[in-house]
Amino acid sequence: MEQQQQQQQQQHRSKNRKRRSSITAKTLKSYSDDRFNALPWKQTISVEDEAFAPLLIGGATELQGGSYAVLLFCLLGFFSLEELDESEYGAVVPELSVEAESKKKRKRGGSDGGLVGDGDEPKKKKKKQKKKKKRKEQVSEEPANSSSSCVSVQEEARSLDGDAEREFDFYAWNELRLHPLIMKSIYRLGFKEPTPIQKACIPAAAHRGKDVIGAAETGSGKTLAFGLPILQRLLEEREKAAKPQNEIEVEKDNVGSSLRALIITPTRELALQVSDHLKEAAKLTNIRVVPIVGGMSKEKQERLLKVRPEIIVGTPGRLWELMSGGDDHLVELQSLSFFVLDEADRMIENGHFHELRSIIDMLPTTGGLVETHSQVSQNCVTVANLQQKKRQTFVFSATISLSADFRKKLRRGSLKSKQSMSDGVSSLETLSEQAGMRADAAIFDLTNSSILVDKLEESFIECREEDKDAYLYYILSVHGRGRTIVFCTSISAVRHISSIFRILGVNAWTLHAQMQQRARLKAIDRFRENEDGTLIATDVAARGLDIPGVRTVIHYQLPHTADVYVHRSGRTARASADGCSIALISSSDGTKFASLCKSFSKEKLRQFPVEDSYMPGVSKRISLARQIDKIVQKDSQDKAKKSWFERSAESVELLIEDDDSEEERVNSCKQKKNCALQLKNLQQELNSLLSRPLQPNRFSNRFLAANGVTPSLQHQFEELARQKRGESCLSEERRSKMVVIGQDCVEPLAALRGAVHENKLDSKEIADKQKNMENLRRKRMEEKKRLHEKRRKDRKRLKKNIE
């Protein structure tokens, strides 16, 4: 009886499921069929489905498993490393994600115009030229309303429509009424539902034509919140333009449109990232997105502009350089429909404002409807009526709400005219108004009172300034799991840490503004590729950089302002993941830290747990590394000085006479030898320390991989395991003999959560302490002054008495 009931229930459930999928499939299919039948697009862009191709990886990189379970041994008389078969351990072979695909593309130089170059330049160029030629041929062969293109688009849509489960999964997007081609990209990206800021902005910007000011926490999807409305409007306009009853001329050629959207970001890396992100979203449309940033070949970028892309993402400096140089595409701004300031609050700071203001001055005034005009250019006749809609202005950042004044003024609707703004006031409000932001702009402030992401766990380590290196090394070597970004305020600090860590064998890349652009991009790519990598950066990496898997952010030096702290910390805990930030606080950081806490309404912060038994070992290594670094630096400085002297002498054709005495020469030779010997000894001592675990007392000789395997040793084992994995001749029998043993290495977030004692830092207490210290100092100074004055008077009196 029971069995019968169960069977009935099961049948009922499966019927329901089928019905539900057929309903969703039908509705979505008929909707998309209708839309697709009306589509005028040329299907010249093929869909590469390599994104879904399986990727062969080995699970043996996952060497840590639990407390003691990690490294691999094969018990074959002696200990040797063997392959770890992931299927035996229940590991799943993952599919290549879209991210991985874009990474692959980038590696191939796909970041527009092969901006990231590599060794195979000529081959690539040839391939590219062939592709270009093919594309041109296709474009010229296919008419704008090509039925074949529609068929292939429909086929693709059907292949997606067929997957009823998938439609059901993405149901949350329906209310945003996005174009089917955009929806297809969203399926590919795997974004099941819009984020809150996307839900709020897309209807207002895409369907109601509003200007938008958007503030939402870091990593909340703001790029698509402004990117999707742009794509939606451009696609809708194309669709309308293609209908014969509109009697509107359509773009004649795929190559050659006017500039429709100008997106400005404060950093080059961010511009490239935004451009890549929008390209992914626009992949199935023929809307072109091009990044224009400094540090790259200007000529190449001019060539890219000749293709007349609809969307440009750029940094103010290079954009202005090309605009003031009279680039055709960039100065024809009459048809511009979107002007976007991403990370807007950064734009008003020094270094960006001047150029940005010049760009804004170039924008046509937007009083009501734009005059009907027909922009005729080489290859195209843009649709006059389509430009009648007003230009929309979008201003986005995670920290706009820190400038409350800006929001208040916009709410009041007291926007001044462009002419009255020639006072050079560098405020975000002024800038937005100048850019044409309307008084009825939609304002979405989704930030919470602390501005920081909920899933971010903040912590701190109180230490002396000179101990910061040691604590940083401690975090990276004891908890070096997941990607970590270390932020410094100065380039010299970045250089210092990176050279110390290089000596210590820590895998770290650097990023700062004085690096060549190519090296900057390379550093980011390498960091992306290494799942336990470390990036040591200045605040050039603080805003917008979206690298998945960043688990920890360390503030080696505290930032000067609250907004930078928010953006730095926001490199982790993105897109609903969690993460952890650790601030290293010395006594001189006290006031700054207290005021930061105050800005985010945080009264107490958790202390990051540090196992003291590690610290002697850590300090010893750091001390040796510093000594080595000092010798190496001095040597390279001497060499640089000498070569400069020789070069200068050579340039004026002078012969350098060695006027050192014999004794001096012998001494200098001796000194050099001593230095070399000292360096060798220090290096040897450090190497022997590095080969041992940080906690020698706990190291067991019985088990090679007890609690005390050093990260570098573990790395070596991992490498060996990887090599072994390559050898396919392993027998099943040998595989089954593998044992996984390893080190207890938990990532900082887990360590923070697992901390037994919850030490919290009271920001009020710190502020009070700081205040008391300042009072004491002031009193001492006053006392000193008083004494000084008294002594002076006494001396004067004495002098008078003598006279």
Ligand SMILES: Nc1ncnc2c1ncn2[C@@H]1O[C@H](COP(=O)(O)OP(=O)(O)OP(=O)(O)O)[C@@H](O)[C@H]1O
């Ligand atoms: N609807 C969505 N669902 C899931 N992930 C999304 C969605 N939209 C965007 N993302 C992903 O979230 C991540 C963060 O997005 P994005 O860089 O736009 O954030 P942001 O708000 O601009 O961050 P920041 O303020 O730091 O610049 C990206 O990896 C993006 O691909």
